[in-house]
Amino acid sequence: MAMSTFSGSGLGVPASTANFTDTATGTYTGYKYLTLTSSGTVTIDRAGTCDMLIIGGGGSGGASGSGAGGGGAGGHLELTGVYLPAGTLTCVVGVGGAAISHGGGNNTSSGKNGVPSSVNGQYFSPGGGGGNTNTFTYNTTPSYANGGNNGGSGGGAAYGASGGVVTGGSGVSGLGFAGGDATSSGHGAGGGAGAAGGNGVAAPGATGGAGKSSSITGSAVTRAGGGGPTAAGAGGSGGGGAGGSTATAGTANTGSGGGGGTATSGAGGSGVIIIRVVV
DSSP: OBOSOOBGGGSSSOOSBOEEOSOOSEEETTEEEEEESSSEEEEEEEOEEEEEEEEOOOOOOOEETTOBOOOOOOOEEEEEEEEEOSEEEEEEOOOOOOOOBOOSTTOEEOOOOOOOEEETTTEEEOOOOOOOBOEEOTTOSOEEOBOOOOSSSOOOOBOOTTOSOBOOOOOOTTTOOOOOOBBTTBOOOOOOSSSOOOOOOSSSOOOOOOOEEEOTTSSOEEEOOOOOOTTTOOOOTTTOOOOBTTOOOOOTTTTOOOOOBSSBOOOOOOOEEEEEEEO
16 A cells, blocks of 8 residues: 555556546646545546545543553645546545543543545545553552554654653654653643644743645645644644643644543544645
């Protein structure tokens, strides 16, 4: 399955341009495009090449009264000149990771990974990694740190009394960046499609990784920002959710990560699929 930007010129398929019969979301000079904000189908009446943007669902932030990392953005996969066959093709738009509540006291909950997005089972972009939390052992004071979840972009790590630097989750090369590391100063931010999440710093906390810009719809739009950690970390550009006592979700249909919360985390933003053809 495709997981990086490439040209279809060497795929051994016809050079003609694909056409879809669905009502176009928009047009501009030389192109029309179709945006899918939820799972569905696209009808291709002429096989050929097209351009696509596929973003997986963002990861949710972690939830802990003593702090948690932000969620990572879904993978940002932009393809040019790739082949689609004729027929009714299934498109899956990944949902974001669900918001998490830690339940009070020493309970903690790690963020959930976002769901991948795909077109016809041929082209695939993974969901973002959930932000993590520190883990308490029952009836004791010490807490233990946890690294962020891996994903299209990685979730932010959480710091515990056990000390040391804790590594953020890994991102997929070409699709996203790593989550931020946690340090004694704070928790890590979620990674974005354009930059790694910020490493832990004192309040205001680290900033989610910046998203990535695409002009597939005729104008530049930034999507897939990382979520901020607790300690009021800001979300990354492109829709990343802010962390804190009132953590916010990643923006819908940008694949952005949710913020880490002290009680309830922010959910990850759903992904999106955009298909563009020449007219």
